Amino acid sequence: MSNFNQDMENLLHAYDSNWQDYLILREQFIEKYKLSVEKLQEQLNTAKKALTEIQQLKRRDTTNLGMINKLQTIAKDTLAAIGGDDEC
Numbered sequence: 001m002s003n004f005n006q007d008m009e010n011l012l013h014a015y016d017s018n019w020q021d022y023l024i025l026r027e028q029f030i031e032k033y034k035l036s037v038e039k040l041q042e043q044l045n046t047a048k049k050a051l052t053e054i055q056q057l058k059r060r061d062t063t064n065l066g067m068i069n070k071l072q073t074i075a076k077d078t079l080a081a082i083g084g085d086d087e088c
Helices: 003-017 019-055 062-082
Strands: none
Touching: 003 019, 019 062
16 A cells, blocks of 8 residues: 555544544655655646746757657647646
8 A cells, every 4th residue: 555545544544543643644744745745846847947948949949850759749738738837
C-alpha cells in the first residue's frame, strides 16, 4: 500500500476512534502532502517555462531548422497536454 493510502487509512481510523489523535494526524497529513503538492507545482512550472522557451525559438540557423521545428511541435503538444495556461 502506498504511503498516501496508508496515511489516509490512519487518518480515517483516528477519526473514528480518537478525536485528539485525528486532529494531530490531520495536521501532519496536511503539512506532508502540502509540501509534495508545492514541489510538484514548482516542477510543473519549470517544465512549462522550458517548453515555452523552446516553442518560441527563433529560426535563424537553417541547418537546424528541421530539429527546431520538431522541438517546437513537441513543446506545443506537451504544453497543450499539461494545460499551458497556468502561470509559469
